[in-house]
Amino acid sequence: MRIAVTGIGIVSAAGIGKEQTLATLRASRSGLVAAPSHFRTRHALPVGEVAPNNEELARRLGIRHCTSRTALLGIVAASEALADAGAATTDNRRTALVSATSVGGMDLTENFFPDFIRDDRSGRLRMAAHHDCADSTIAIARYCGIDGFTTTLSTACSSAANAILVASRLLRHGVVDRVVAGGTDALCRFTLNGFKSLQILDPAPCRPFDASRCGLNLGEGAAYLVLERADETRNPYCLLTGAANTNDAFHQTASSADGQGDYLAMRKALETAGLSPLDVDCINVHGTGTPNNDRSEGVALRRLFGNEVPPFASTKPVTGHTLAAAGGIEAALAVLSLHHGEIYPQLNFTTPDPELNLVPVTRYIRRPIRNILSNSFGFGGNCTALLFSNRP
């Protein structure tokens, strides 16, 4: 059974909505800012921040009650995706929401907690009530009028890609007729300090696959695809032809030297699509800019594609690494790339890593694409690859 992509919604440092995002990417601009502005932190590190603050986002959406930034960003993207698909949740098609997040409502919890640890009778409870991952999903479903099956995945930086994979399974099994699938994550002190403590944040803009790369930049955002069974749709963007999740089974945070998990995910995604490496015209790589990730991913690319590695680029220098949302944002960009026949350039690349000798696409290119891979890898060895294809 073929699964079609019928709608896209996206918000990141590259812009709010599809049009702004495309304009940023086509102009080779970065959305990164020099330091976070929506929360207090002593770390002046570059981040991919979504410009409007919570009050502005809430006003734009007509939301008056206390809502986490993760939920606000998710609502912006999910409602755009549904509108883009021309989907009315009031029609008789059963609609599901499969959302991913890694921080949930931590942006509110971390403002509740200082009061609470001083005195466990204080701290505003309404700010602790949004802590768990399900909260943002339930808020999105409620706002968008999605009353079918609703669930949340949380597998670190591959989360949203896994949400899209699970969505295709729900459609194949006829559990629902339409799925809004993707992820959302807001920047917060918790994750900024977490990655800082791991010493993998680059104080300068990140340089994936470059010899001088020394870390990632965090970002925030959300993106959702609307997926439906292809034979029930007209004029979809493209098909989701392959999807696979594998485990590197090497280390809790680091990737293996032979890129085994990355390699298996890409290979299995191609197998599920019944395609060969030669059919892949472009790859939106995970490419975080950490020495470890890019080496493993590069080795995996060499193992799968040999000397014929297709044109590839990481969009993280534009958006930052948006963690659980990354798989959704990059899937949306892969779909747009395929649909418009264009490859979005990777910024900040100058010198190939002699160990890998891989050079990403650094200039905006227009060319027809048949099949595009989108890679998303996360902590816990979690590796996911999605394959989108133009209709044959």
Added chain:
Amino acid sequence: MKTHCYIERYATSDMLPTDIKALIPDATLRRRMSRFVRTGVATAMCCLDADSESGEAIDAIITATGFGCLTDSEKFLRNVIEQHEELLNPTPFIQSTFNTIGAQIALLRGYDCYNVTYAHRGLSFESALLDAAMQLDEGTARRILVGAADEQTPSQHRIMERMGCWRKHRDGEGAAFLLLQATPTREPSPCIEEIDFPETRLDDDTIRRRYAVEQILRCDTPQSECYPTAVARILTQAVAPAAGKQIRIAVCNNYMEAQPSVIVVSC
């Protein structure tokens, strides 16, 4: 969704020995784990170890947690606040990731298969079970390890107490893992036959009629420990070796009076 997932074996945190060295032999790994991760991983290992004689591969590991690694999240958050964002130990941050239990199982056993984690409050385990059922039904997997874990912490307990959650419920924690198969190794094997999400909480009569069951097990009785994935442990109680004839049981979850679910199991 109607399904046929045979429960080959299961383990719960109540069944764990006091010394879990045999289940997680690596001392460094064990020391880094919070109680939550250690309990979850040990329970999974307990479920798998009982299976070691079969030597068959696992095709997927699907874990569920309502609230995730609360102790590690809290520890890291406290450090951020108290140490003013300086000189932080990354270990609790690393371990606070929701998929830590699933990842550690893969790491300990070298399993490179499908491995995802659902974190959807009171329906986390049902989501994992639905995913497993779809994979077993479509034949992309034959044997799947599905499990759930949640921990009780002083802060979580206190915050939920202030929210009034414990007026009607008793706080709790636990882990449970099940090894599911598309075809049973022996007859009769307990079998999950349906996973359903009714719109509202159904009374006993309606459940008996709608799902044709003889027995009902509810997760929200006053005696039950109330945590987001308690349903996984109740499910193992339903399939605990029963004498006599085969019956159909409905395991009903309605965590905090929201989002009801019904799992129908024959055993």
